[in-house]
Amino acid sequence: MDNVIPLAERLRPKKIENYIGQSKLLAKGKALRTIIENKHIPSMILCGPPGVGKTTLAQLLALESEATISSLSAISSGVKDLREVIQQAEKQHLFKKKQHILFIDEIHRFSKVQQDALLNAVEKGIVTLIGATTENPSFEVVSALLSRCQVYVLESLNKEELLTILSFAIEKDEILKNKKIELKETDEIIKLSGGDARKLLNLLEMYVQSNWNEDTIVLLNEKVLELAQKTFILYDKTGEMHYDLISAFIKSIRGSDPNAAIYWLARMLEGGEDPKFIARRMLILSSEDIGIANPNALLMANTTFQAIQVIGMPEARIILSECVLYLATSPKGNTSYLAIDEALDLVRKTGNLPVPLHLRNAPTKWMSEQGYGKNYSYAHQYEQNFIEQEYFPTELSNTSFIHPGSSKKEQELASYIKKLWKNKYPIE
Secondary structure: OOOOOHHOOOOOOHHHHHHHOOOHOOOOOHHHHHHHOOOOOOOOEOOOOOOHHHHHHHHHEEEEEEOEEEEEEEEOOHHHHHHHHHHHHHHHHHHOOEEEEEEEOOHHOHHHHHHHHHHHHHOOOOOEEEEEOOOOOOHHOOHHOOOEEEEEEEEOOOOHHOOOOOOOHHHOOOOOOOOOEEOOOHHHHHHHHHOOHHHHHHHHHHOOOOOOOOEEOOOOOHHHHHHHHHOOOOOOOOOOOHHHHHHHHHHHHHHOOOOHHHHHHHHHHHHOOOHHHHHHHHHHHHHEEEEHHHHHHHHHHHHHHHHHHHHHHHHHHHHHHHHHHHHHHHOOHHHHHHHHHHHHHHHHHOOOOOOOOOOOOOOOHHHHHHOOOOOOHHHHHHHHHHHOOOOHHHHOOOOOOOOOOOHHHHHHHHHHHHHHHOOOOOOO
């Protein structure tokens, strides 16, 4: 079985009807399906994890709208390449009056200068931009460009969709359909794919290759796992292990293991991961997993994020390492994380309860007459700038979202609340 075109590429659908997944966007009456039916594509950003069909969808949008499409990779293309494509599109626009789609893969890797170079062409309609990214576009796409694009979020493929792709592959692929392949056990290959169709098909192709001489190739969980352990040992900066390694990194810091955290940091940096992505995740962790247990953690993470944007690699590795060591050895607590999620859950259950009259603003005479702001006690007029009064809607009086952990700072928070509020807010 020797073929230069990978299975994932051979199976790339040529019609929208054969596209699997993203039903929230592509089902009848949904946003992208309506756009396809109207045959005029607006500029957009397709955001989602690897292998969910961003590139394929861009190609199908161009095909269905009968537009010309040019493709650039943000990794290997510069401003010169971008200008050449725009010039070609400009000529086509003058003579053929045909929509020209410019697809940019991994647009988050384009610099601000490169993104700014796109802006004029997008504004004038010379090109219709379709950008693909695994990152949050509000962080990585300049605001002027982002404001001119619709953003569509693509989701990881679910088990049923991945099974459909597996069956389609062994039935329709010109090479695989010539072999007898039995999908006896699929749990491991589904789990290892992580919702990534490309990874799924790569695993299937390698499995078939390694068992090519068998009369019947039977897919077995144990053999799939053994093959994966031998094969996926390097970090793929294009996204194959992107989420697995960042997960191990975060869990190592959360678990207060600085050695393991530094190891996973090194794995990601050596593989070419964007340092800003790592720094952003540490920003989140500093509040989610440390929070009030050490408020300086957020300051440290934010300073790190700002510093690496000024310094850049390779020196940024030292700054990242310092932050990792600080966060990993910091006291841990998730009081802030639990509090806001608990409060949000209560808000969703109780709806828009009225604000008590004494807490309302009274900018007009009529509002004052209605009792707005009446009997409100101004805390600064009292000893220690505190007076006990009700700040909740009546129905939620005495509700508490604060469940401090065992760290020194969290216990100080618990003592502070108890001292002021006595028995109003029970602290566990």
